[in-house]
Each structure stands twice: as C-alpha cells, then as structure tokens.
Amino acid sequence: MKSLLLSAYSWADERLGLEELVEFARHKTVPVHSQAFWYYWGGLSLFFFLIQFATGVLLLLYYRPGPDAYDSVRQITFDTNFGWLVRSVHSWAANLMIVAIFVHMFSVFFMKAYRKPREFGWWSGVALLGLAMVFGFSGYLLPMDDLAYFATKVGMEISNLLPVLGPKLADLVRGGPDVSEYTVHRFFALHVVVLPAVFLPVLGFHLWLVQRHGNALPPSEETRPAALRKNETFFPDFMVKDFAMWLVAFNILSVLAFMFPWDLGPQADPLKPAPLGIHPEWYFMSQFQVLKIFGDWFPGTLGEVLGMAVFTAGGILWFLIPLYDNTQEAGRRARRATWFGLFTLMALIVTTIWGYLAL
Amino acid sequence: MSKPTDNNTMSAGGVTRQTFLRAAVGGAGVVYAAGLAYPVYRYVASPVEKAAKESAVTEVTLKDAQKLAPGSALMFKFGSRPSMLIHHDDGTWTALTAVCTHLGCTVHYQEDKKRIHCACHGGVYDPKTGANVSGPPPKPLKRYEVKVTDAGVIISRSQDRA
Numbered sequence: 001m002k003s004l005l006l007s008a009y010s011w012a013d014e015r016l017g018l019e020e021l022v023e024f025a026r027h028k029t030v031p032v033h034s035q036a037f038w039y040y041w042g043g044l045s046l047f048f049f050l051i052q053f054a055t056g057v058l059l060l061l062y063y064r065p066g067p068d069a070y071d072s073v074r075q076i077t078f079d080t081n082f083g084w085l086v087r088s089v090h091s092w093a094a095n096l097m098i099v100a101i102f103v104h105m106f107s108v109f110f111m112k113a114y115r116k117p118r119e120f121g122w123w124s125g126v127a128l129l130g131l132a133m134v135f136g137f138s139g140y141l142l143p144m145d146d147l148a149y150f151a152t153k154v155g156m157e158i159s160n161l162l163p164v165l166g167p168k169l170a171d172l173v174r175g176g177p178d179v180s181e182y183t184v185h186r187f188f189a190l191h192v193v194v195l196p197a198v199f200l201p202v203l204g205f206h207l208w209l210v211q212r213h214g215n216a217l218p219p220s221e222e223t224r225p226a227a228l229r230k231n232e233t234f235f236p237d238f239m240v241k242d243f244a245m246w247l248v249a250f251n252i253l254s255v256l257a258f259m260f261p262w263d264l265g266p267q268a269d270p271l272k273p274a275p276l277g278i279h280p281e282w283y284f285m286s287q288f289q290v291l292k293i294f295g296d297w298f299p300g301t302l303g304e305v306l307g308m309a310v311f312t313a314g315g316i317l318w319f320l321i322p323l324y325d326n327t328q329e330a331g332r333r334a335r336r337a338t339w340f341g342l343f344t345l346m347a348l349i350v351t352t353i354w355g356y357l358a359l
Numbered sequence: 360m361s362k363p364t365d366n367n368t369m370s371a372g373g374v375t376r377q378t379f380l381r382a383a384v385g386g387a388g389v390v391y392a393a394g395l396a397y398p399v400y401r402y403v404a405s406p407v408e409k410a411a412k413e414s415a416v417t418e419v420t421l422k423d424a425q426k427l428a429p430g431s432a433l434m435f436k437f438g439s440r441p442s443m444l445i446h447h448d449d450g451t452w453t454a455l456t457a458v459c460t461h462l463g464c465t466v467h468y469q470e471d472k473k474r475i476h477c478a479c480h481g482g483v484y485d486p487k488t489g490a491n492v493s494g495p496p497p498k499p500l501k502r503y504e505v506k507v508t509d510a511g512v513i514i515s516r517s518q519d520r521a
Contacts, residue, residue, distance in 0.1 A: 058402060081401035081408070 028214070028234035033221050038107035039238075040245045042210070045104050047246045048097035049203070051253065052135075055090040056192065063142070065188035067181045070267045073143040077264050084261050091262040093253055094136055098283050100249075101129050109341045112325070112334065113216030119322035121213065124206040126319050131199045136281060138191040144184055149268030150278050152187075153179045158291075161304050178270065222328065277359045286348045287311055289355030318344065414438035417516045424512035432468035432486075437503065437514060441465045443475075444505070444512060445486050454503040454514045455489040461496045475500070 013019050030039065062080055064072040076083035105125060108114060114122035141152040156179065159170040175182025221229060232238055265275075280288050294307030317340070325337035401408075416438045424444060427433050432445040434457060443457040445468055457466050464479035468486060475484035482494035489500035506513040 058399065061403065062405075080405045082398035083402060083405070085398055086402055 029231040032230040041104035045100040088257040111218040138187040145265035285355040460498040
C-alpha cells in the first residue's frame, strides 16, 4: 500500500514538480517574537472567507432572488432543516471576517509591514477589505426584510452627493428610483458572481505575495541583531498553531451562530415607516456618524459633502501610506505614520461608539 | 509537547500516553467532522425528506373528477408522483402512476389508440391494467384504487401493493 502511494506520488511529482513545493514549505520559516500573535489574523480572515464560500454555496441551494427573495429566506430560516443555522453562520462569519480583516490591517499598519518590498501586499489587502465591505453591503439586502430594505435605501442615497452623475448611477445600480426586486437581482449577481470573481484573484495575489516576501518583522525586532532573532518552521510548527487558531475561531463562530441565531424581520414594505433606530452595519457606522456630525455642523448638502470628503481623503492617505512612510529607519516620519494610525483607529472607534449612542 | 522520554510511559491499563493522545485527538476530530457533516447533510437533504413525506399520502380526492368524459384521461399528483386517471368508454375507471417504469418519463394516454404510450422510448402499457405491453418497460404501471362519488373521485393506494 505504502509503496503504491509512493509510486503514485513520484508519478505526479515528475509531471507537476511537487518536490519543489515540499522543498519550499520545508524551508519557509516564521519569525517568533512578542508580537507574533498578530501573524494569525490574516489566516483567520482567510478562514472566515472559506466559511463564507461554503455557507454561501449552501444558501444558494434555496435562495431565490427577485420578488420571492423574502419568502425564500423565510423558508430557509423556518422550513429547511438547519437552514437557520446555515444562515446564522453566514451572517456571523461575515461580521467576524470584517473584524479579522480590520485587526489584520491595523496590526500590519503598526508593525509597518507595508514598507518595501511589501507595498503591493498592503494595496491588495486594502482592496480586499473594500471588496469585503461591498460583499457585506450587497448581502445585507438579499433577505429583503425591513431593515435590509431601509439600510440599502439610505446607503444608496450617499451617491446623491456626487453631483449629476451620482443619482443617475444610483438609479442604474438600483434598477429604478427605488430599492425593488430589480435591486435584489442586481445585488445578488454582484454578491455571488461579480464580487467572488474579483475577490478570488486579488486574494490569490495577496497570498502569493505573502509566500514571496514572508512575514514582515516589526521595527522593534528589526533593530535586534539577526543572530538574536528566533524563527520557527512554517510546516509543521506554525501551521499547527494556525489551525489551532482556526479551531478557536470555528468554536466561537459556532457558539455565536447557535446562541444568537440571525434574525429575520418583517417583509420590506415601502409604505411602512422606517423602523425606529435603523442604522447601518457596524462597519459602516463610523462613516454614518461622520456624515451626521458634519451634517450638524454644516446644514444641508454641504455638511454631507464635507463629511464624505474627509472620509475619502483619509482613505486615500491610508491607502498610500507605503509611499510616504517607506524608510526602514525609526525616524520622525515613521513616528508620524504611527500617530496617524493611532488617530485613525481612535477616530473609527470613537465615531462608531458615538454612532451607537446617538441612535 | 511532551518530552520524548515520556512517550512510552505506561499507565495502569497498559496504554502509552502517545496512543492515548492519538486516540483522543482522533476521536475529537471524528466528533467535529460528524457535528459539521450532520447539519449540512440534513440541510441539503431537506427537499428529499419533504418529498418522502409527501409521497407518504395514502389517499387523494380529485374534486369534480367524476365529470371526466368517457374515453379521456386526467393527470394529477399522488403525493409528489405524477399519476393518471382514465375514464374508459365502458364506464369503468383506472388510476395509475404515470411514471414509465423504463427510465422515468411521464407517460401519455392516447385516446384514439386506447393505450398508454411513453414518448421517450416507445413503451406501451394497457390502460385498464397498467401492464407493460410492448417496448422497453420492464414492469407494469402501479394501479391505485378508485372510488367515484357525487363530489369527486377518491384515489387511494391499493391494499395489495401498499
């Protein structure tokens, strides 16, 4: 039996060059230091994405976009064996995936892992976060309950801030002046075909870069002499711990999905008033609140335009950080980048909490 | 990680720590896999279970079907199964499954030829008994009991085949 497996392996190896991969994995190492905990968060993001992929395919077995959307989600939740659980896992993992990506991004930022030669890793990573948020926004509408309906309605109004082109674009995206079954169909196509088709190659690129450049060292480790730095092998040492983290994540996800099954509100009805305290998902809360603050300071469209401008400018600065904090020395510029990161993190947290308190 | 010297430490039962750990980890893995596979299986199999429940019906009432003209047939669903009610010229009734025993196509009652025909591969059945007369079908069509009342026709699973 064993010799049969071996000869099958060498048959495949001759044709595919598997031995090169094994050799690569054997030599790949991961740094060990006090901040190594943060190395797991990219893998955790990937784990939640895989969960999303699997549960998304399962939901596709019964979900029907269009006028039937609400009814099909009601059937999944109440009439299908464990449908409530599959849906709950999909919703919870979506949120946990965004959490994991945020933690991953900020840890990369503060470890300054975006510096040369890892600029493209940073850019593709920020792109993946953006795509994940569009995944979240488009997926939120699909059940077509009242919260989904009004959240999407409000979210789409933001495009009105772009003069002339904005409203036209929004009409095209919605398939009409209002959120309707056409919108569900469009968001569905976006959510299950377009976004995965874009996300997967970017993810592949991102992972390939990680293999190419390896894990980045935080500045505190970089300054230590190479002889004092510690490493462990990727396979099996790091991978075992990586999988242990996945197992922890899986357990947390299971408990959340079981104990707090995702709700389905009443069917969307444009004639009913918006439910009290309606608000976007937490990862849009900060933008929501910034728009509100600026709206209070500068009544009318001016406030909203300024709010959007501040957020967009911040986002662009964030995206371009590898270009203006690119030196290895721990100079003034590097310190400024750290302050910028701390400010961004605090601003996001404060405006998010503020947003929830102001509901 | 235990030291290599600990690996062969015998416990009272004669099981090494390594064997025990392996079994424990393997067992936990099996429990996990089962805990994951069971809901997924039940979820995917939902419509199968539903259809099985549906076809567990023993009786169907076709309202106003007693008005069906002699020499014609009517299609209906017995549970989830396509079925056929025939009112013969001599006033008798037959009800049978309309699923060809060859490869599962829905069969058709040809009023002019007084036969049940399957368009897929040309199977022919006797409309009164359901017997396979010619073509590839290996078995007859199953018959139901028919009871004609003033309000409709009651079809039930025939006792001998139930």
